[in-house]
Amino acid sequence: MSQGDFSYAYEVMTFRGRKYSIGARLDPSINNVESFAILIYFQLADGTRVEVAKVDDSPHEEGDIHVDRYYREVGAEVKDFDIDIEDWTNAEDYLKENGQRFARLYYENHGMEVRADGANAWQHSVTLGRSWLRALSAEKLPHNIQ
Secondary structure, eight states, X not given: OOGGGSSEEEEEEEETTEEEEEEEEEEEETTEEEEEEEEEEEEOTTSOXXXXXXXXXXXXXXXXXXXXXXXXXXXXXXXXXXXXXXXXXXXXXXXXXXXXXXXXXXXXXXXXXXXXXXXXXXXXXXXXXXXXXXXXXXXXXXXXXX
């Protein structure tokens, strides 16, 4: 996984031997945040990023800032708009403060795999990264990089 998917990312804890990280997407930049998504996630051996919970401000009928609670059982309401989070820094603090609980609930409901409905898996950058690695190992770099 590339950190390039985020404005920044860092490891925040370990649960059952798996490392969990906080990742932040801040648009257009960290110095001028107009929209955000802050998430806590872990990564599978195949590179799939498994989102446990995410706080973002994408607009919905019910409101803007909300938590996507992927740790809940499949079929349970995932979005929670009844939260006291005002900005991306509050969102990051919220996920750090609740990370252990979210990881435990995720494990109880889904184990260490992607949810059965696939709502919380993200693999884009890993797939791209593997293509580059294959190209590098075969010494078949694109002509503009050699």
